[in-house]
Amino acid sequence: MHAYSVLPDDINPLCVPKHVAVIMDGNGRWANQRCLPRVAGHRQGARVLKDLLRCCKDWGIEALTAYAFSTENWKRPTTEVDFLMVLFEKMLKKELMAMHQEGVRVRFIGDLSALPPILQKEMNLAVEETANNTAIDFNVAVNYGSRSEITMACQQIAQKVEQGAVTACEVTEDMIAEHLYTQGSDPDLLIRTSGEQRLSNFLLWQLAYTEMVFTDAFWPDFDRAQFHRALLIYQRRDRRFGNASDAVLLQKAKEKAALTA
Numbered sequence: 655m656h657a658y659s660v661l662p663d664d665i666n667p668l669c670v671p672k673h674v675a676v677i678m679d680g681n682g683r684w685a686n687q688r689c690l691p692r693v694a695g696h697r698q699g700a701r702v703l704k705d706l707l708r709c710c711k712d713w714g715i716e717a718l719t720a721y722a723f724s725t726e727n728w729k730r731p732t733t734e735v736d737f738l739m740v741l742f743e744k745m746l747k748k749e750l751m752a753m754h755q756e757g758v759r760v761r762f763i764g765d766l767s768a769l770p771p772i773l774q775k776e777m778n779l780a781v782e783e784t785a786n787n788t789a790i791d792f793n794v795a796v797n798y799g800s801r802s803e804i805t806m807a808c809q810q811i812a813q814k815v816e817q818g819a820v821t822a823c824e825v826t827e828d829m830i831a832e833h834l835y836t837q838g839s840d841p842d843l844l845i846r847t848s849g850e851q852r853l854s855n856f857l858l859w860q861l862a863y864t865e866m867v868f869t870d871a872f873w874p875d876f877d878r879a880q881f882h883r884a885l886l887i888y889q890r891r892d893r894r895f896g897n898a899s900d901a902v903l904l905q906k907a908k909e910k911a912a913l914t915a
């Protein structure tokens with residue numbers, strides 16, 4: 655049996671993030687180190703993503719969101735962009751049946767209208783086919799940019815205000831979240847590989863209280879052992895969402911009990 659086929663013993667099931675997001679960085683450098691073309695890094699990166707999705711499902715994680723192509727990635731050489739578009743299409747075609755059988759619900763976030771029509775068609779098919787699956791949500795960000803996502807949400811809400819459907823004062827955080835591609839599901843853990851420590855226009859709104867783990871490993875080397883390490887770091891974190899730490903709250907409770915004794 656695979657050493658990591660079940661949740662490792664040292665991870666508390668209660669401390670497993672429900673939603674994991676990944677910035678898959680370092681494909682090019684991984685390929686360079688091996689004197690391979692950059693696209694070989696992307697190809698291996700896709701394999702790694704596939705296994706991470708399966709791992710998340712095996713370990714009881716409810717959602718995986720992956721940053722596959724940003725609005726800025728169009729600046730890359732045309733050959734690389736074209737390769738990525740074909741890779742997405744091929745992976746979708748090849749993996750759709752298996753994902754469907756494994757209960758994966760596939761969704762895409764980003765402006766899909768700028769993508770090659772054949773790819774859009776595969777994406778729509780995957781979304782429709784898997785819409786009722788419940789084992790795990792797999793969200794793939796393609797032609798995604800967080801600032802443009804937030805701008806789009808603002809425009810849609812402003813339109814509703816113009817039409818008199820809501821007043822400006824009635825605009826809430828929940829309303830904004832519902833107008834984002836992610837529709838209110840925020841990651842608990844963000845992992846970025848390759849030693850870079852920035853968000854690169856990814857999920858700026860949704861990551862407000864997300865724990866972040868940065869690793870030096872290049873994405874094509876990010877295996878289950880690496881993911882295990884990230885979860886160990888995550889479960890040691892004290893998530894307070896702006897509240898005081900447990901130790902402070904305990905001390906306060908003790909003080910209150912002493913006063914009323």
Ligand code: FPP
Pocket residue numbers: 678679680681682683684696697699700703720721722723724727741742745746794848873
């Ligand atoms: C960043 O590494 C990686 C990308 C821009 C592409 C990520 C895409 C994949 C891993 C394929 C995913 C496949 C599917 C089906 C969703 P980089 O190229 O910026 O690496 P570098 O910083 O070392 O140059």
